[in-house]
Amino acid sequence: MSEVALTVRNLRVVFGAAEPVVHGVSFDIAPGECLAIVGESGSGKSVTARSLLGLAGANAHVTADRLELGGRSVLGLTDRAWRARRGKDVGLVLQDALVSLDPLRPIGREIADSLRLHTTLGAAARVRRVLELIEAVGLPDPELQVRKLSGQLSGGERQRALIAAAIAVEAPLLIADEPTTALDVTVQAQILGLLEQIALAGTAILLISHDLAVVSRIAHRVAVMHDGRLVETGGTAQVLGSPRQEQTRRMVAAIPTDKPRGTRLSLTARPADAPGTTCALSTPFPRESTVVLEAIGLSKSFRRPDGSRQLAVDDVSFALHRGSTLGIVGESGSGKTTTARLLLALLAPEHGEVQVRGQPWSAAGEKTRRGLRASVGAIYQDALGSFDPRWNVAEILTDALGLRHERRAPQTTARLTTLLDEVGLAASALPRRPLELSGGQRQRVGIARALAARPEILICDEPVSSLDVSVQAQVLDLLDDVQREHALSLVFISHDLGVVAHVSDQIAVMRAGRIVESGPARRVFAAPQHPYTAQLLAAVPRLPA
Template identity: 70%
Template sequence: MSGAASRTAAVRVRNLVVGFGAPGTDPVLNGVSFEVAPGECLALVGESGSGKSVTARSLLGLAGENSWVRTDELSLAGTDVRNLTAAQWRHRRGSDVGLVLQDALVSLDPLRPVGREIGDSLRLHTRLGAAARHARVLEVLDRVGLPDSDNAVRKRSGELSGGQRQRALIAAAIALDPPLLIADEPTTALDVTVQAQILDLLASLKRAGTGILLISHDLAVVGRIADRIAVLHDGRIVEQGPANEVLTRPGHPVTRQMLAAIPVDKPRGLRLSPRTAAPVSLAPPASDRAAAPGPVLETTVLEATGLVKRFTRPDGTPHLAVDGVSFRLKRGTTLGIVGESGSGKTTTARLALALTRPDAGEVRVLGQAFSAATEKERRRLRPHLGAVYQDALSSFDPRLSVEQVLRDAVAGGARRTGRGGASVADRARVLSLLDAVGLAQGLLGRRPLSLSGGQRQRVSIARALASDPQILICDEPVSSLDVTVQAQVLDLLDELQRDRGLSLLFISHDLGVIQHVSDQVAVMLEGRIVETGAAAQVFAAPQHPYTQALLGAVPRIGY
């Protein structure tokens, strides 16, 4: 470290204060200091809203409209950049510092070939001729490991896979060999195996001498490549130190909470989030049919046999999204389905909910025909099935408040069981649902749009519980949430399952999450279940090579 520090730091920041609105008021960043040496990776870790992205943007002179920045020192590659004009900043960006963003799909122009995108910075910052530029583009594409770079330069971002897009984006950021690369959640949208590859790529850039500022909400992810970790909380760095130390001997409660939230290798039933002050009191479900405690009966509540679903690709070729999927969900247990994007997980969920018709096979709910029945017959069974979606927000009618959303769900249930439209009873039911998912009553009047991601997901779970379902189908319920919020939602689902005897079909791309929540596991690949069995067994001794690869790619702390 002392050898690296004697060289010019790729970036050095001292006492960075950034705010929005009137200068000097309400800073969102409050005295942040750090430096990144060449060939070093500093990870900036924090929950959403902690100021991670504002920090990254401030280093690029892009703190944003209406913002004010004050700092004792801000230097890129040894040059003071505090008072640069817009034109001077443009010259710095790309050559002194490269930026890689989370969502490569929106960060690349959909209409231009990636080669052109990457060549742009060369065209603007160097005097290279067209041929030399092309050669350099191929060189950086090779360096980021994009296969078949000769062809890839001509492709548009839509024709590349998520991992390839992220590689192209990294290539654009390093085209000018900047001494500093800022990567803002570079792997959050990616599958685990692709995530592992991108992290390896960043590690190799680091070895080649680039300083990397890695921004993430997930300590397990950064543990893989970070030399040092800074934990950001409420605009302040609460802990900073060598990665090993922060991960194994966390000093600050925030760090400890973030570490505890990581689901990987945590046994089923272990809480991931600190217990809320008031224990969640549960109003007893209206009908107690499902909540029978004691030994669980080995009955199958949801059964799929030989499900097949074919789609037609835009070019007319058929595509088997789901190819002979069978599973049984036992009462009171959790069946986890894990697979990467495109493996047919979501289609399986939609088939289980009878939102789409299978081309072959059948879904039975509580022993009765479900997929084979008409929608009218199905409506009788639907109250037994609740659904929680990945994008909770779009599953709410945008015009409705939280109260209206829940009232709608409750009122339908009341009429069905012949309780009439007693609005007082409805209100009490809405409140008990809100209580069950740990939300304050004050949120009732709010629109889901104004809630945080975790709150939205809680509302979505409350709605799913409105009809006292026996089965909950969760399609990626936590994948758009921060690790700490994810931990709270997972704990909530676990609590609800124990209190109400729910059976969960839990779908996720995240093996760590699946390992934590599941009794039974099914691993999906290209529309088929390639391995299934008791969770403990599958994770201890994976049989299929794909399961082994997935397990190997899961970011873990402590090796």
């Protein structure tokens, strides 16, 4: 084994006649080292990782001065030669294990595949090795797991199975492309720990992520990618502690964890709002003690496939004060989304009720409620899915403004432009369909639609969880701005404690349908009372202090 697991010199990837997606990227990874390539979506980080596997795509033109895996050049390998090396010399872990695993094959056979292709192990030895691997990645009860289908595993278990398959042949290099992005924080922490162990065992790891905080836990070195170039490379502590480049500084600033409420995370057009400045100090929130939204002993259950009932939300109570933000945090399956749907009266609670400004909301009929609907807006995680696919931005917003009958009037266009301006979009977005917009732009349109009806309360269900950290920073800042301007009261639901901590005044921690802890955000984070809150807090990825 040579000293270097992977050598890349002046890697360029071009698709067709377009501008290169990757311009002259160079780096090395030593055995046992973990290098993280961090960048926003579209920065070329995934394409870089894929070219190292010969998977950049049929119309990609990959060139490099040197591209060596374990000291052997892999430039210009044929498909056949690549197949012989993939899995053996380099393993790959992808973001979504659900689509990476065959839903109809037990995971034991998926893991055994690379053993069958790349080793001379007999059937019995393969079974032993698969059991060993399943144990090594920390899945309980290996004998039982091998027979499970990917659909029977949770997200974290699937990711573990995928890692087991990737390390099966003990490839000297493991490439992990956003391996924890879809996972809960506690599971994410476990998977990162597992990758760290693999690196300790001598495997070189190339970690691809959009989140500096996530990689800072295990990466030895960090390379920041922007527009197809590596703009800054160095030791993790050095890059994060004293970033030299503008892009790196922006990415560090975008991390919401441990930044007090009101701190700006993104660079905006307003010069006074540089990242790090706190607007809250100059313009304090008009927080009042008036309760605008109250949940009283909410419960809701669903029927399981076997006919028994499962409580999704169990005796949940809280109050939202005017102008403040209530953060609801919990992992997947904790009942957050059901709570959001109860608050929006899309579901009726079995017990308890929701009141808006002291008036019955969940207990009222939809006819009565419709008059109040304008005061309760919503922002969804999947912004794209929340727009009628046949409509463009202008139609979506005209409808939300209730101006369908005056859509050609000049005042309508003026109001649309003002609304878009408020969420930081240009009027040129009007004729476009949401499908043609980026994730951040879509969420801005979603916020504009929610603001159109001049609501008092906004229910935000995971509004930033499908966005990159840097785009997330912009959307969080935007929400902060509109809250201040319109004195909005927000319910902010997220699985990401770092985000919730940044935006909330009050906080409620949910687990298995119940609120296990609630109180002022500062108090909950400084001195968590419930062990689960403490566990969640410990798992949040942070930049090294």
